[in-house]
Amino acid sequence: MDSTQQHLNAYMVTWKLEREFGGMTTVCIQRAAAFAERxxxxxxxxxxxxxxxxxxxAELVQRxxxxxxxxxxxxxxxLAEHELDPQASIPEPASEPEHQDFTGTEQVYLPGDNGTLFCEHSTAGPDEQITRMTYYRGDGTVFLTDTxxxxxxxxRIVEAFDRSGILVARFPSAAAFYRxxxxxxxxxxxxxVVVDSKFTAKLLASWTPIHVPKIFAFHSVHVAKGQDLASGHLSKGHGxxxxxxxxxxxxxxxxxxxxKAYVDRFGETDSTFVIPNPLNAPAVQPPVPQRSPLNLIAAGSLTPNKNVAAALEVIAELVRRGKQPTLHIVGEGNQSEALVQKVDELELGAHVVFHGYSDQLPRHFASCTAQLFTSTNEGQALVILEAQAQGCIPVSFDINFGPSDSIIDGHNGFLVPHGDIQAMADRVQSLMDDxxxxxxxxENARTFASEYQSRDLVSRWEETLSLTKMLKNLGAKNRVPHFEAKLRGVDFLDGQRLHVRVEHQAQLEDLPEPAIFELVFINRRSTEEIASVAASSVDEQLAAFDLEPSLLGETQEQDAAVDMNLRLRIGKAMQLKRLGLPESKILPYFTKHKNLSFNRRG
Incomplete structure (x- = not known):
């Protein structure tokens, strides 16, 4: 893409923006800044x-x-200033609240002295069990209600209105409104469009834009902590x-x-790309702090994954060797109290300083000889590059995936085996003594970070956009049509086999490739696919499946629920839907004694 010929509107999609934030949001806004410069x-x-x-x-810009x-x-x-595009056909609500006598209980105003109403919270019903949020424009008209x-x-019923009060859209969830x-x-x-937030990505799974490719950026490893890359449980967020x-x-x-770890497990080489995070490493303004050989730093969010407790153990080992280091811990998180307690247990009060969150992280790095990086897993570990940019030498556990991409062992930092406290203390002591x-x-660390910072990552994103656009256009003919996933019947056959009938209602006659229906079994706890079974027969309304008793076999965890889903494949395109029941006021269920019972709804 030639940036001199065509303007590109770059959107970095996260969940929320707060005054203080972690690494993922930092990357999101720094990437946006790189595109804004271009x-x-x-x-x-x-x-x-x-x-x-x-x-x-405004405060973030000022800072x-x-x-x-x-x-x-x-x-x-x-929507406080613009109109929402109306729906082509406004759907009827699936249900409506029994009570409509809403009474306002709380009003929220925009900051400032102009008294502009932002929203109002109201309730209805004898127990105030029905709630509604009403959102207002500056002129006092309502643009949205959320009941x-x-x-x-x-x-949930989310309804949008134009300035004249006419209903223009109705949604069954906030996620549908967002999409x-x-x-x-x-x-x-x-x-x-680049989606950075795992939470937001889950909301956008069913979002189907026509023109723009939908791209997700992985900021961390896709398997849970301690799991094998090839077969372990997927992380809760990425699963x-x-x-x-x-x-x-x-x-x-x-x-x-x-x-490579993802492709080895799931394939899909054409639609996977590598683009490092941008690095924003501003020069430290004078007076530049004096670097002390005894000053060490651990910087980042104080969470279990960052494992700062291991850095405290390194300090304790150095003190046992007769050294007098000072560890500067910069960051906040839910492990703060536990780390303070560990400092007391190790009697390190004279050797550890907690700084909390700091806007002056580059100055902290510039005053320290070494960074102790003790995370259990990472995506890229941008904080290592930030330290290197200030000449602070990273000493890191060699983990998946980030440190080895930034550290050349013995040249611009040190890599030690994961969890090896003695080896990390050895490397830090060598820097103190020599x-x-x-x-x-x-100096090598500073040079490496400078060369990294000069990379044109915007061009790499432009190339990725071009490739994903091409793949999107090629796959358009195989786009999965709308289908249902409603259970219509289960027959219990000889040998404990099951015959399951599922209503799909998909229009399949005009598709360029055969449609393949599968029943997919997913572990609710790990979100991993346990097994799948192709349909034994398919007609215009139903897909039938024959299930053998050995289907789940040894793959099912003890006491773990398994969810049934219907998957439709058209060529390389596919879509998964949770298997549900048709609308009925009488719902069957089985007791723990294998007896059939019914519940009545409504």
Whole structure:
């Protein structure tokens, strides 16, 4: 793509933007800034309602955390000033609340002295069990109502209105509303959309833009902690995304090793790419702090995955060897209290300083000789590059996937076996005792980070966009049509076999390739696919499946629920739907004694 010939609208999609945030959001807004520098503007897309969003964005710009060329887009802020594209046909609600006597209980105003109403919370019903959020434009007109109630199950009705009060759209969930709005904003031929948030990606699994490829960026390893890359349980956040991988046009990984681990397990080489994160490493303003050989640093969120407790053990080992190090811990997280307690247990009070969150991380790195990186797993570990940019030498556990991409052992840092406290203490002690070695590695680290920072990552994203567009266009003819997944009957056959009939209602006669229906069994706990069975017969309405008693075999975990899904494959395209029951007021179920019973709904 020639950036001088065509403007590109770049949208980085996360969940929310707050005053303080972690590495994933940092990468999201830094990538947006890189595109804004290239094209003059870019956007970060968020979703939940926040009356303080504009104020937060302004503060982040003032603090240098957000480029003034990057816009922050949000459906609630957008609809306060613009109209929502109307639905072609407004659906009737599946159910309506029994009570409509809503009474306002709380009003929320935008920050400032103008008294602009942002939203109002109201309730209805004798027990105030029905709730409604009403959102207002600056002129006082309503642009959205969000009603929650319960009949046979939790319900939600989200309705959008134009300035004259006419209903223009109705949705059964906030996620459906978000998808409709996102299509209006980004689904154009000259757009790039990158989804960074795992939570948001799950909401967008059924989002089907026409023009723009749907791309997800993996920021961390796709398997759960301690699991084997080839066969282990998928992580809680990534499992649902990978299960719905056919709905995505591209997956982007931070390192070649991370992509290889995914491709070795799931295939799909054409739609997987490697693009490292951008690095924003500003120069430290004078006066530059004096670097001390005894100053060490552990920086990042204080969470179990970052494993800062191991860094404390390294400090304790150095103290036992007669050294007098000081570990500067920069960051916040749910392990803060536990780490303070561990400092007391190890009697390290004179050797550890907790700084909490800091806007001055580059200055901290510039004052420290070595960074102790003790995470259990990572995607890229951008904080290593940030340390190297200031001449701070990383000493890291050699884990999947990030450290080995940034550290050349013995040249610009050290890699030690995962969990080896003694080896990490040895490397840190060598830097303390040998100032010539420390100066050499420090300069090499600074050079490596400088060369990395000069990479043109925007061009790599442009190339990925071109390839995913091509793949999207080639796969358009194989797009999965709408289908249902309703259980119509189960026959118990000889030998404990089952014959299952599922209603699909898919229009299959005009498809260019055969449609393949499969029953898919997914472990609810791990979200992993346990087994699948192809249909034994398919007609215009039903797909039938023959299930053998050995189907789940030894793959089923003890006491783990297994969910049944219907999958439809058209060529390389596929879509998965949870198997449900047709609408009925009488629902059968089996007791633990294998007896048939019924519940009556409604």
């Amino acid at each position: 094209y003059g503007s870019a956007a970060v897309v968020t979703f939940p309602p926040s009356p303080q969003l504009d104020q937060i964005a 240098g955390k957000l480029s003034p060329k990057v816009h922050v887009l949000n459906p609630y802020a957008f 929650s109630f319960e009949d046979t199950k939790p319900r 409709h709005w996102l299509t209006q904003i980004v689904d154009h031929p000259d757009s790039l 649902p995304i990978i299960a719905e991988r056919s709905t995505w046009d591209g997956f982007v990984f931070l390192t070649r090793a991370q992509r 100032p010539i070695l420390a100066a050499e590695l420090s």
